[in-house]
Amino acid sequence: METKELNLITNREKAIEEAGELLKNGGVVAIPTETVYGLAADAFNADAVAKIFEAKGRPQDNPVIVHICDRDQLSKVVSAVPEKAEKLMDAFWPGPLTLVMPKADAVPSTVCAGLPTVAVRFPRDKDTQDIIRAAGTPLAAPSANISGSPSPTKALHVMSDLKGKIDAVVKASGLCEVGLESTVIDMTKEPPVLLRPGAVTPEQIESVIGKIEISEGVLHQLPEGETAASPGMKYRHYAPKVKVVLVKGSYEKYRDFLNDRQSSKNVALCYKGEGTDIGCPAISYGLCNSPEEQAKELFDALRRIDKMAVNVVYARCPKPEGIGLALYNRLIRAAGFEVLDLGE
Ligand code: TXA
Ligand code: MG
Numbered sequence: 640m641e642t643k644e645l646n647l648i649t650n651r652e653k654a655i656e657e658a659g660e661l662l663k664n665g666g667v668v669a670i671p672t673e674t675v676y677g678l679a680a681d682a683f684n685a686d687a688v689a690k691i692f693e694a695k696g697r698p699q700d701n702p703v704i705v706h707i708c709d710r711d712q713l714s715k716v717v718s719a720v721p722e723k724a725e726k727l728m729d730a731f732w733p734g735p736l737t738l739v740m741p742k743a744d745a746v747p748s749t750v751c752a753g754l755p756t757v758a759v760r761f762p763r764d765k766d767t768q769d770i771i772r773a774a775g776t777p778l779a780a781p782s783a784n785i786s787g788s789p790s791p792t793k794a795l796h797v798m799s800d801l802k803g804k805i806d807a808v809v810k811a812s813g814l815c816e817v818g819l820e821s822t823v824i825d826m827t828k829e830p831p832v833l834l835r836p837g838a839v840t841p842e843q844i845e846s847v848i849g850k851i852e853i854s855e856g857v858l859h860q861l862p863e864g865e866t867a868a869s870p871g872m873k874y875r876h877y878a879p880k881v882k883v884v885l886v887k888g889s890y891e892k893y894r895d896f897l898n899d900r901q902s903s904k905n906v907a908l909c910y911k912g913e914g915t916d917i918g919c920p921a922i923s924y925g926l927c928n929s930p931e932e933q934a935k936e937l938f939d940a941l942r943r944i945d946k947m948a949v950n951v952v953y954a955r956c957p958k959p960e961g962i963g964l965a966l967y968n969r970l971i972r973a974a975g976f977e978v979l980d981l982g983e
Contacts, residue, residue, distance in 0.1 A: 642798070643807035647671075647766055655766070658809050659773025666806035667691055669783040669797045673764040673816040674735045674837070675790040675938070676797050677706065677780030678805065682716065685747035688779050692749070694804040696786045702752035703781040704737050704821070705759050708771035716757055716777055718743045723848040724826040730847045733763035735817050736839040739825040750779045760821055766811060782820060783808075789879065789938040789973075792818050796942055818935035819965050824851065833857060836965040838934065857968055858959065860976040879945045879952065883908075883974040887956040888981030890927070896981055897953060906944055908954035920947065930963045937966060941973065 643661075645654035645668075658668050665687040667680050678695060680687035682705045692699060705716050710728065713720065717740040724738050742757035751757050762768065771778050782790035785800045794810035801808075822837030824844065832852045833841055844851055855861065886893050890909075894916050897907055901918040910933070914921030924940035925933030944952055956978065959967040971978070 640803055640806070642802050642805055644794070644798075645807050645809045647809060647811050651766075654809055655769045655773050658770050658807060659775070661806050662687075662770075662774035662776070662778065665690075667694060668770075668806055669791075669794075669801065669808040670767060670770050670778075670780070671764065671794070671809060671811040671815060672706075672762045672767045672780075674762070674819065674821050675792055675815055675817075676783040676794070676808075677704075677767075677778075678783035678797075678801070679706070679770070679774075679778040679780040681774065682706075682750055682777040682779040683745060683747065685749050688747060688749045691779065691781065694801055695781065695784070697781060698786070699749075700752050701781075702754055702758065703750055703779045704823075705746065705750060705757055706767070706771055706778045706780055707759060707761050708768040710761065712777050713759065714743075716743050716746055716759055717741060721826045723831060726847050727824070727826075727844065728761070731839050731843070732761040733768070734761070734839065735763075735821040735837050736760065737821045737823045737835075739823065739827060739834070741827060756825070756827055758823060764816070766809070770809065789941040790820055792935070792938045796939070799942075814935055814939060816935070818938060819962075819969060822965070828852070836968050838931075838962055838965065840961050840964065842961065857964070858971070879941045879973065881906075881944065881949055881952055883952045883954055883970070883977070885956045885970055885974040885978045886953050886981060887978060889983050890955075892981040892983070893953075893955060904948075904950040906947060906949040906952050908940060908944065908952050910955060913955075920949065922947075930957065930961060930966060933957065933966055934962050937969065 647654045667690045719741045737758045737760040739756050739758045783797045791797045792815045797808045817838045822839040823835040825832040905919045907917045907921040910927040911923045924936035957963045957966040
């Protein structure tokens with residue numbers, strides 16, 4: 640299959656119109672959002688949704704998120720809106736927050752992997768909104784990567800994973816604004832349960848609806864055989880092909896640790912400006928004091944490491960607070976939960 644490239648920069652109107660046409664006709668199109676690129680299909684077309692799973696190599700038991708372009712579309716996909724969900728929508732939609740709610744009968748079970756619930760997001764990116772509008776239907780869309788690899792934050796990442804397997808990719812310029820996938824929270828539970836941390840932080844959510852629970856799988860490895868509240872959490876994720884070790888402690892301890900093990904087969908995944916004192920190859924992502932910039936650049940950094948001939952990645956460990964919780968959650972998965980604590 641030839642994968643068309645629809646360029647928002649050179650001809651926005653045409654790119655959106657063509658993407659809309661393809662999606663209307665049961666096609667599968669990668670689209671930019673403010674979080675990461677999504678692999679989209681008409682959420683009410685079970686055959687089209689099946690093609691998403693096939694292209695990604697995604698396990699059938701991992702449900703996908705439905706994207707809407709205004710609050711009116713919500714009633715098409717959910718059968719009830721919990722009161723606290725309404726409050727979160729008022730506060731954070733459109734934006735990087737996904738709410739799990741009871742599903743409407745019309746949503747095919749392939750979208751929800753047989754669950755009685757559906758995850759819904761109203762993205763704030765104007766291009767995403769216009770593509771959904773042009774398609775004339777809510778869009779089912781997981782991240783547009785091969786299952787298990789880091790989510791794509793630019794069109795080039797999508798092409799390197801999915802070229803030839805999907806109908807088209809809509810290209811925006813540069814990296815996605817946020818760079819990490821949306822916050823996912825299950826609103827069918829009381830208190831609601833945070834399933835995946837993202838740019839909308841637990842602190843922000845609690846300031847609107849009070850106490851929430853953080854799912855065990857956010858920070859820890861789920862015991863063998865335990866069913867995950869969010870099926871996506873049980874899979875190894877965000878992982879480059881080489882081994883990743885997360886290193887806790889001060890920058891000085893980290894630098895000395897790596898300088899004791901100088902090798903071209905080790906790579907440091909550190910913050911901007913830190914690599915120069917380290918005697919092995921270094922990839923940096925974001926300034927030390929800017930977790931937002933780190934979030935935006937992390938997946939691109941992991942993909943750059945994949946292109947290097949190295950054996951082990953030693954990654955600086957982010958503070959698990961604010962958006963740092965989302966960074967920590969992604970990195971600890973990439974590291975297969977292996978953390979080395981060097982102390983302060
Ligand atoms: O930012 C994002 O959320 C991106 C963009 C494209 O919107 N999408 C994304 O989709 O990251 P995906 O499929 O890679 O991650 C969706 C997560 C998975 O962990 C999945 O298990 C969970 O949401 N999920 C989806 N539907 C669910 C449901 N009904 N109940 C519980 N978890 C659900
Ligand atoms: Mg994903």
